[in-house]
Amino acid sequence: MTDRHLRVNPIRCEAHGVCAELLPELIRLDRWGYPILVTRSVPPNLESLARRAVASCPALALLLDRGSGQSSGQSSRGSSGTG
Numbered sequence: 001m002t003d004r005h006l007r008v009n010p011i012r013c014e015a016h017g018v019c020a021e022l023l024p025e026l027i028r029l030d031r032w033g034y035p036i037l038v039t040r041s042v043p044p045n046l047e048s049l050a051r052r053a054v055a056s057c058p059a060l061a062l063l064l065d066r067g068s069g070q071s072s073g074q075s076s077r078g079s080s081g082t083g
């Protein structure tokens with residue numbers, strides 16, 4: 001079985017809040033607009049919405065991993081972009 005897990009890269013996240021608008025079932029915003037994951041595990045019925053939220057994140061900070069086994073180590077360092 002491969003569960004899907006949400007993950008936020010806090011370095012990339014720029015608090016746009018799009019993710020919480022698209023996936024309020026799993027993502028809330030703190031008082032500064034940064035996402036708080038209600039749960040990392042994505043239920044199958046919310047997977048398509050989760051994919052949409054990931055694709056819509058303007059900072060590419062929201063990630064959807066496979067839950068079983070290890071997460072594929074994404075070492076995307078470098079761009080600490082502002083914008």
Ligand code: SF4
Pocket residue numbers: 008012013014015016017018019020033034035056057058059060061062
């Ligand atoms: S949409 Fe992306 S940049 Fe905006 S709050 Fe969510 S994770 Fe952060």
